[in-house]
Amino acid sequence: xxxxxxxxxxxxxxxxxxxxxxxxxxxxxxxxxxxxxxxxxxxxxxxxxxxxxxxxxxxxxxxxxxxxxxxxxxxxxxxxxxxxxxxxxxxxxxxxxxxxxxxxxxxxxxxxxxxxxxxxxxxxxxxxxxxxxxxxxxxxxxxxxxxxxxxxxxxxxxxxxxxxxxxxxxxxxxxxxxxxxxxxxxxxxxxxxxxxxxxxxxxxxxxxxxxxxxxxxxxxxxxxxxxxxxxxxxxxxxxxxxxxxxxxxxxxxxxxxxxxxxxxxxxxxxxxxxxxxxxxxxxxxxxxxxxxxxxxxxxxxxxxxxxxxxxxxxxxxxxxxxxxxxxxxxxxxxx
Amino acid sequence: xxxxxxxxxxxxxxxxxxxxxxxxxxxxxxxxxxxxxxxxxxxxxxxxxxxxxxxxxxxxxxxxxxxxxxxxxxxxxxxxxxxxxxxxxxxxxxxxxxxxxxxxxxxxxxxxxxxxxxxxxxxxxxxxxxxxxxxxxxxxxxxxxxxxxxxxxxxxxxxxxxxxxxxxxxxxxxxxxxxxxxxxxxxxxxxxxxxxxxxxxxxxxxxxxxxxxxxxxxxxxxxxxxxxxxxxxxxxxxxxxxxxxxxxxxxxxxxxxxxxxxxxxxxxxxxxxxxxxxxxxxxxxxxxxxxxxxxxxxxxxxxxxxxxxxxxxxxxxxxxxxxxxxxxxxxxxxxxxxxxxxxxxxxxxxxxxxxxxxxxxxxxxxxxxxxxxxxxxxxxxxxxxxxxxxxxxxxxxxxxxxxxxxxxxxxxxxxxxxxxxxxxxxxxxxxxxxxxxxxxxxxxxxxxxxxxxxxxxxxxxxxxxxxxxxxxxxxxxxxxxxxxxxxxxxxxxxxxxx
Numbered sequence: 082x083x084x085x086x087x088x089x090x091x092x093x094x095x096x097x098x099x100x101x102x103x104x105x106x107x108x109x110x111x112x113x114x115x116x117x118x119x120x121x122x123x124x125x126x127x128x129x130x131x132x133x134x135x136x137x138x139x140x141x142x143x144x145x146x147x148x149x150x151x152x153x154x155x156x157x158x159x160x161x162x163x164x165x166x167x168x169x170x171x172x173x174x175x176x177x178x179x180x181x182x183x184x185x186x187x188x189x190x191x192x193x194x195x196x197x198x199x200x201x202x203x204x205x206x207x208x209x210x211x212x213x214x215x216x217x218x219x220x221x222x223x224x225x226x227x228x229x230x231x232x233x234x235x236x237x238x239x240x241x242x243x244x245x246x247x248x249x250x251x252x253x254x255x256x257x258x259x260x261x262x263x264x265x266x267x268x269x270x271x272x273x274x275x276x277x278x279x280x281x282x283x284x285x286x287x288x289x290x291x292x293x294x295x296x297x298x299x300x301x302x303x304x305x306x307x308x309x310x311x312x313x314x315x316x317x318x319x320x321x322x323x324x325x326x327x328x329x330x331x332x333x334x335x336x337x338x339x340x341x342x343x344x345x346x347x348x349x350x351x352x353x354x355x356x357x358x359x360x361x362x363x364x365x366x367x368x369x370x371x372x373x374x375x376x377x378x379x380x381x382x383x384x385x386x387x388x389x390x391x392x393x394x395x396x397x398x399x400x401x402x403x404x405x406x407x408x409x410x411x412x413x414x415x416x
Numbered sequence: 417x418x419x420x421x422x423x424x425x426x427x428x429x430x431x432x433x434x435x436x437x438x439x440x441x442x443x444x445x446x447x448x449x450x451x452x453x454x455x456x457x458x459x460x461x462x463x464x465x466x467x468x469x470x471x472x473x474x475x476x477x478x479x480x481x482x483x484x485x486x487x488x489x490x491x492x493x494x495x496x497x498x499x500x501x502x503x504x505x506x507x508x509x510x511x512x513x514x515x516x517x518x519x520x521x522x523x524x525x526x527x528x529x530x531x532x533x534x535x536x537x538x539x540x541x542x543x544x545x546x547x548x549x550x551x552x553x554x555x556x557x558x559x560x561x562x563x564x565x566x567x568x569x570x571x572x573x574x575x576x577x578x579x580x581x582x583x584x585x586x587x588x589x590x591x592x593x594x595x596x597x598x599x600x601x602x603x604x605x606x607x608x609x610x611x612x613x614x615x616x617x618x619x620x621x622x623x624x625x626x627x628x629x630x631x632x633x634x635x636x637x638x639x640x641x642x643x644x645x646x647x648x649x650x651x652x653x654x655x656x657x658x659x660x661x662x663x664x665x666x667x668x669x670x671x672x673x674x675x676x677x678x679x680x681x682x683x684x685x686x687x688x689x690x691x692x693x694x695x696x697x698x699x700x701x702x703x704x705x706x707x708x709x710x711x712x713x714x715x716x717x718x719x720x721x722x723x724x725x726x727x728x729x730x731x732x733x734x735x736x737x738x739x740x741x742x743x744x745x746x747x748x749x750x751x752x753x754x755x756x757x758x759x760x761x762x763x764x765x766x767x768x769x770x771x772x773x774x775x776x777x778x779x780x781x782x783x784x785x786x787x788x789x790x791x792x793x794x795x796x797x798x799x800x801x802x803x804x805x806x807x808x809x810x811x812x813x814x815x816x817x818x819x820x821x822x823x824x825x826x827x828x829x830x831x832x833x834x835x836x837x838x839x840x841x842x843x844x845x846x847x848x849x850x851x852x853x854x855x856x857x858x859x860x861x862x863x864x865x866x867x868x869x870x871x872x873x874x875x876x877x878x879x880x881x882x883x884x885x886x887x888x889x890x891x892x893x894x895x896x897x898x899x900x901x902x903x904x905x906x907x908x909x910x911x912x913x914x
Contacts, residue, residue, distance in 0.1 A: 296506070
């Protein structure tokens with residue numbers, strides 16, 4: 082009896098999901114102890130404000146990652162969708178809701194393109210999405226004639242979409258409502274990954290594609306869908322991005338995807354595919370966001386965030402590899 | 417034994433250049449375990465692939481439950497009740513046992529997968545098979561034997577009437593094989609038709625009711641297992657006409673020095689306590705069926721795979737070989753059975769491939785001495801009679817036989833005295849084969865010592881001075897060429913060692 086109990090506690094900590102929650106708490110505690118400014122409510126709101134689009138991208142990219150692929154186009158893609166949507170709102174006078182829908186559809190389209198390139202044309206995911214990364218970066222500039230795009234501010238007409246993420250009360254207290262939405266989306270997508278056919282087959286494709294095909298499953302369709310979902314979430318991420326960044330610059334967004342991918346991997350998504358969780362990704366992304374926001378408060382510049390994130394990533398990937406190697410050594414089948 | 421459930425008549429199938437199945441017959445009854453036997457390449461797997469719709473047949477009839485059928489893919493065969501348990505397991509390691517069993521046909525409640533029902537149904541399947549496996553366990557945590565049980569559970573969950581086992585015992589332990597047999601007997605009781613493909617003669621005697629033997633894509637005959645002896649089956653398996661004369665006697669003098677001695681080598685499950693000697697100028701044939709551990713032995717000697725124990729002596733001196741680099745240093749060259757993967761860099765020129773293993777000798781200062789490199793390559797092109805317009809030709813543009821010569825050149829440039837040829841003529845046409853044979857004979861007469869692994873009986877008998885036979889990771893015999901016959905070799909290659 083005692084033995085089983087001990088084992089379950091151990092396995093709790095060998096599960097990356099729980100480790101990463103611990104890391105989030107630990108980081109938050111360190112920054113709060115070290116810096117009085119970090120403890121302020123406004124810092125908390127700022128952190129959450131910038132976290133939404135990272136979390137949404139992280140949730141999306143978890144699906145291609147779990148199939149054993151990746152999507153590098155989500156960063157420049159998100160900026161491209163925000164640019165195009167915003168441009169239509171500003172210059173063509175379409176309602177904000179239409180701008181948002183255009184951004185989502187654009188994201189789904191690029192996702193589908195990625196999916197077809199990877200699942201049907203058999204391009205390596207890295208290569209295919211690197212290409213669409215460049216394409217979306219260029220397209221964003223071209224479609225907006227290289228102009229910067231400001232979405233309506235919250236005082237302007239059409240600025241209602243800011244209230245999706247943040248409500249300002251009469252006494253000027255800000256409620257970060259967006260946090261609720263990302264939590265709800267995390268729960269929904271965690272359910273999709275764990276309890277629907279789509280999620281199950283995404284895991285199966287990443288774990289053993291050949292066996293999945295032989296089980297009579299339409300692997301191409303589900304493989305494409307993984308990228309479509311990722312594209313959709315890049316489109317969704319464009320909304321909080323447009324809300325958080327006052328003026329969107331064409332040609333930016335490269336590198337943002339790496340923070341999202343890094344978050345997913347820190348959160349336990351296997352870099353080689355086959356396993357991972359959305360709730361883990363959620364916390365993993367917050368590790369990255371905490372480092373981004375927190376380190377300047379203890380006197381370390383933003384570049385340190387990149388160095389530390391890189392180091393943490395190496396650590397998590399090594400844990401994954403060592404685990405698999407140990408499984409091989411003890412004679413268990415990994416494939 | 418019940419009525420007939422399946423009959424295959426006059427099945428014919430050709431691939432470009434190969435007549436894989438030549439009007440083959442096969443029939444199966446309900447409640448019967450029917451063995452399908454034959455050497456490597458006899459056509460057993462092809463026949464089963466035709467049956468389950470993986471290949472389409474060129475002509476012939478498949479009659480199943482009294483009706484003529486034709487399946488276009490495994491799914492159709494499955495739906496009709498014919499399932500195959502593959503030798504390589506088709507499992508998704510990251511999913512649970514239950515999730516694997518019902519993959520592709522999950523129980524749903526709305527859009528949610530009903531995992532609980534899948535677990536319950538899996539439990540029922542395991543009860544029916546009298547085995548204990550936790551359906552919620554992750555597949556990759558199970559042993560190979562347990563994974564195989566899951567494959568069987570998956571098979572019977574299709575409400576199948578015919579199960580094909582393709583060498584199911586290859587990766588199992590003794591205990592697991594016993595469990596497997598219990599299950600197979602159960603299934604037989606349930607009136608299923610079972611096709612059992614295996615090389616293990618003793619298993620055939622224990623578990624099967626009838627044996628059908630195939631050879632070179634043709635049907636040889638069907639025997640009642642209890643009325644026949646192992647010798648009868650072996651005779652049917654090997655009874656082919658030998659077109660080429662076997663070597664009559666060894667060309668190696670009895671007092672030729674031993675250049676390589678391998679003493680009690682152990683490396684994993686596939687190499688158990690293997691000892692042999694190789695004499696100067698000798699061609700030592702390694703015979704055995706697929707999975708006998710011959711390639712594994714060669715790789716362990718060559719340092720490509722780790723070994724647990726055992727000593728290697730070269731020219732009487734004990735040497736440490738822990739990596740291919742060590743082996744090459746001691747003058748051992750290995751010509752892999754999979755040329756494209758391990759033998760040559762196909763997108764590079766003949767010259768670059770020839771000197772790949774010993775680039776150090778072709779360096780002046782920090783640069784590669786191209787002229788010297790080319791000279792060496794051209795010497796060996798001439799010497800081995802390689803057909804190519806120039807030494808700059810990319811290897812990918814050469815024929816299989818000529819590619820093989822490039823691999824040989826690579827090791828000759830390196831001055832290796834011991835050459836291990838692993839299936840040297842696989843995928844090479846007859847004319848080129850003869851050239852490779854001539855070349856090997858010449859190398860041997862010049863004092864090189866050769867280990868030749870081959871699954872072709874004719875090749876073994878034609879080339880070897882001495883033959884080592886392996887079966888399931890163990891050396892089961894050694895024959896001088898003078899005393900070797902197909903029957904003797906096959907007998908040792910199928911011996912089940914307890």
